[in-house]
Amino acid sequence: NAGVTQTPKFQVLKTGQSMTLQCAQDMNHEYMSWYRQDPGMGLRLIHYSVGAGITDQGEVPNGYNVSRSTTEDFPLRLLSAAPSQTSVYFCASSGGSSEQFFGPGTRLTVL
Amino acid sequence: AQSVTQPDIHITVSEGASLELRCNYSYGATPYLFWYVQSPGQGLQLLLKYFSGDTLVQGIKGFEAEFKRSQSSFNLRKPSVHWSDAAEYFCAVGASRGEKLTFGTGTRLTIIP
Numbered sequence: 001n002a003g004v005t006q007t008p009k010f011q012v013l014k015t016g017q018s019m020t021l022q023c024a025q026d027m028n029h030e031y032m033s034w035y036r037q038d039p040g041m042g043l044r045l046i047h048y049s050v051g052a053g054i055t056d057q058g059e060v061p062n063g064y065n066v067s068r069s070t071t072e073d074f075p076l077r078l079l080s081a082a083p084s085q086t087s088v089y090f091c092a093s094s095g096g097s098s099e100q101f102f103g104p105g106t107r108l109t110v111l
Numbered sequence: 112a113q114s115v116t117q118p119d120i121h122i123t124v125s126e127g128a129s130l131e132l133r134c135n136y137s138y139g140a141t142p143y144l145f146w147y148v149q150s151p152g153q154g155l156q157l158l159l160k161y162f163s164g165d166t167l168v169q170g171i172k173g174f175e176a177e178f179k180r181s182q183s184s185f186n187l188r189k190p191s192v193h194w195s196d197a198a199e200y201f202c203a204v205g206a207s208r209g210e211k212l213t214f215g216t217g218t219r220l221t222i223i224p
Contacts, residue, residue, distance in 0.1 A: 042215055098207055098212075
């Protein structure tokens, strides 16, 4: 099992550009989540999904969109990148035991 | 609303000394509690978790944590730290299903020889 995979590892965008951060898991987990990590602020929940076709907002959803068309994939879309979205993004999945398994992260810089 | 407080931003410990990292939580129902560790530039690794039962839980790398409901605390301990324990440590609380966790702001641990 590869676990939770994220691509790309690094990305630099200009303000206003759009992009999609990819996340996939091969553990057949029902729950998936996106977090952002900023210095001194821990991890904050952006969006989460409790199953294919079902998503909901977390603590900091503004500027991000998600969809969950399959159990395996949970992409995060930035429609118009802003410097405030410079961060490290982590995807996680859970099989329902509350324990989350994290991907390696994507480091995003918005200029 | 649920929340997690890690009051120590940075702790420095000598190699071989004991360690205690503090975590206080606020949660309306039965909490599911976790400690994760993150080495520089890496993802998060689960150290240990508490769901129910024995309030002293053992984790990987020689870590343990004690759940104290009366104090709303879940402190992480290690009797003797190693230089490889230098990292950032996060306490988190969640519900039973697992779709989201609330994290503390983290404690950075520095080990001196």
